[in-house]
Amino acid sequence: MQESIAIVGAGWAGCTAAYRLAQAGYRVTLYDAAAQPGGRARTWHWENQEAFMLDNGQHLLIGAYHATLSLLAELGTLTQLQRSPFRFCYVDGYGFKPPAWVEGSPIKAYLPPSLQLLIAWLNGTQSSTEKWALVRFFCYALGCRWQAPDGQSVIQLMRQYRQPANLVDRLWRPLCVAALNTPIELASARVFLAVLHDTFFGPAGLANDLPPATRMIKREKCHPTDYLLPKCSLGELLPEPICAWLTQQQHDVFLGELVTAVRPLSGNAPGVSVQTRQHIFQHRACVIATRWQQLTQILPPAILTAQQHQTSAQPAQPITTVYLRYPSHYRLPAPIQALRENTDNPGQWVIDKGQLDPKLAGLFAVVISTQTEIKLTQTNLVGAVCLQLQREFSHLQLPSQALDYQLIQEKRATFQCDTARVTPSPNTLHPAIWLCGDYLLARYPATLESAVRSGNAVAKAIIERFTG
Numbered sequence: 001m002q003e004s005i006a007i008v009g010a011g012w013a014g015c016t017a018a019y020r021l022a023q024a025g026y027r028v029t030l031y032d033a034a035a036q037p038g039g040r041a042r043t044w045h046w047e048n049q050e051a052f053m054l055d056n057g058q059h060l061l062i063g064a065y066h067a068t069l070s071l072l073a074e075l076g077t078l079t080q081l082q083r084s085p086f087r088f089c090y091v092d093g094y095g096f097k098p099p100a101w102v103e104g105s106p107i108k109a110y111l112p113p114s115l116q117l118l119i120a121w122l123n124g125t126q127s128s129t130e131k132w133a134l135v136r137f138f139c140y141a142l143g144c145r146w147q148a149p150d151g152q153s154v155i156q157l158m159r160q161y162r163q164p165a166n167l168v169d170r171l172w173r174p175l176c177v178a179a180l181n182t183p184i185e186l187a188s189a190r191v192f193l194a195v196l197h198d199t200f201f202g203p204a205g206l207a208n209d210l211p212p213a214t215r216m217i218k219r220e221k222c223h224p225t226d227y228l229l230p231k232c233s234l235g236e237l238l239p240e241p242i243c244a245w246l247t248q249q250q251h252d253v254f255l256g257e258l259v260t261a262v263r264p265l266s267g268n269a270p271g272v273s274v275q276t277r278q279h280i281f282q283h284r285a286c287v288i289a290t291r292w293q294q295l296t297q298i299l300p301p302a303i304l305t306a307q308q309h310q311t312s313a314q315p316a317q318p319i320t321t322v323y324l325r326y327p328s329h330y331r332l333p334a335p336i337q338a339l340r341e342n343t344d345n346p347g348q349w350v351i352d353k354g355q356l357d358p359k360l361a362g363l364f365a366v367v368i369s370t371q372t373e374i375k376l377t378q379t380n381l382v383g384a385v386c387l388q389l390q391r392e393f394s395h396l397q398l399p400s401q402a403l404d405y406q407l408i409q410e411k412r413a414t415f416q417c418d419t420a421r422v423t424p425s426p427n428t429l430h431p432a433i434w435l436c437g438d439y440l441l442a443r444y445p446a447t448l449e450s451a452v453r454s455g456n457a458v459a460k461a462i463i464e465r466f467t468g
């Protein structure tokens with residue numbers, strides 16, 4: 001007989017778990033409080049702009065996202081990603097700036113990716129002290145096997161590895177925020193080193209199948225640092241195809257259904273009850289795939305471990321995305337560009353959506369992470385971002401105001417990946433209730449990859465429990 005498994009939460013973690021369990025022959029019921037699947041990585045419709053299906057916040061995938069890329073390949077949506085080479089270079093040439101004799105030349109296909117990065121770094125406009133400090137950083141990290149003590153923050157790591165202040169401000173601080181969405185003073189050095197290792201030295205996997213962007217040459221292999229930008233909306237990439245497949249396979253997908261409580265069945269009956277506002281359903285087992293903060297709202301406290309209780313109180317960090325619409329002939333020099341951030345210039349990254357989908361020509365997404373205290377009003381923030389783009393890309397002669405804008409502020413975009421963070425087990429104290437979500441992987445910060453890996457892992461654990 002098919003065991004019936006409930007999954008509460010149709011984010012990327014819950015969708016992955018549901019898909020894997022259904023593939024293994026279990027009867028799956030997927031619940032989500034929202035009207036559409038995807039959670040924090042869902043499609044969002046720009047009001048009054050019928051053509052614009054955007055995301056709940058601009059997302060970036062990279063070549064090192066093995067589990068995610070493998071799942072997208074199964075779903076047939078892998079080709080919806082556009083691959084472009086890692087480029088962390090400001091408009092003034094500071095950073096990784098590939099020289100003309102490498103960029104776009106056939107020689108590139110024969111250079112190992114790490115050598116390409118080294119050449120690009122040595123070609124940047126930073127001082128030679130800073131150039132050698134970065135090389136020293138990687139040598140130290142290699143010597144320590146990419147490990148750091150648990151309580152060490154990234155800023156302490158920078159001091160230990162003798163990184164100059166300007167290099168910390170212009171390279172390490174923004175890289176840390178981009179990777180961990182946590183300020184460098186709080187961020188965990190252990191997780192940061194793990195991310196750097198897997199991104200710069202891990203295998204690239206499936207992304208080799210992706211057609212390279214126009215600026216990349218044909219034979220160029222994909223590197224784990226490569227940026228993979230979605231050409232479609234995030235919903236179309238994974239959660240919507242999974243929900244459509246589940247429905248087609250006669251599984252239940254209940255969207256707009258808030259789960260108010262999940263309780264073990266009373267007596268000796270195996271299984272759980274899932275309570276929504278109107279109904280109570282019974283299942284053999286349940287996976288809670290919500291955010292970390294919602295565990296204690298849905299589950300009885302007695303079935304959570306001490307670490308799971310501690311996790312539910314982990315602080316969050318925000319991400320703001322400002323979508324700006326300019327006349328369609330405006331095009332940035334690259335699909336993604338790092339911006340120089342300071343008090344007057346809040347933007348950290350800009351993505352030219354028109355280079356991913358021609359329908360979106362002239363639409364730019366500016367990302368602002370971790371600034372818990374943006375003191376500007378919405379209109380002033382948008383105004384400041386427009387002026388920042390106008391200054392940074394002065395050769396484009398952008399107007400001082402966009403035609404239209406949308407601002408999406410996610411106050412609890414990710415958990416704070418700090419030195420005090422604990423990673424709990426996905427097993428609760430009840431044998432039929434499991435946890436799943438981006439917060440369950442000790443090695444990584446909150447990412448789509450962590451969510452997908454966690455979904456795969458919980459499905460495997462459930463299958464082993466019922467078959468073993």
Ligand SMILES: Cc1cc2nc3c(=O)[nH]c(=O)nc-3n(C[C@H](O)[C@H](O)[C@H](O)COP(=O)(O)OP(=O)(O)OC[C@H]3O[C@@H](n4cnc5c(N)ncnc54)[C@H](O)[C@@H]3O)c2cc1C
Nearest residue numbers: 009011012013033039040057059060259413437438447448
């Ligand atoms: C603006 C922004 C930008 C980001 N950028 C990146 C990026 O560039 N790269 C990257 O890898 N990651 C990025 N992330 C992080 C990434 O989106 C998350 O790590 C990932 O989506 C988490 O997925 P999840 O399934 O674990 O959780 P969630 O997406 O939070 O899913 C939880 C689901 O549970 C549902 N739910 C909650 N409570 C209930 C209830 N009581 N009943 C029913 N349903 C419930 C919610 O509606 C939600 O759908 C970003 C996040 C944000 C917000």
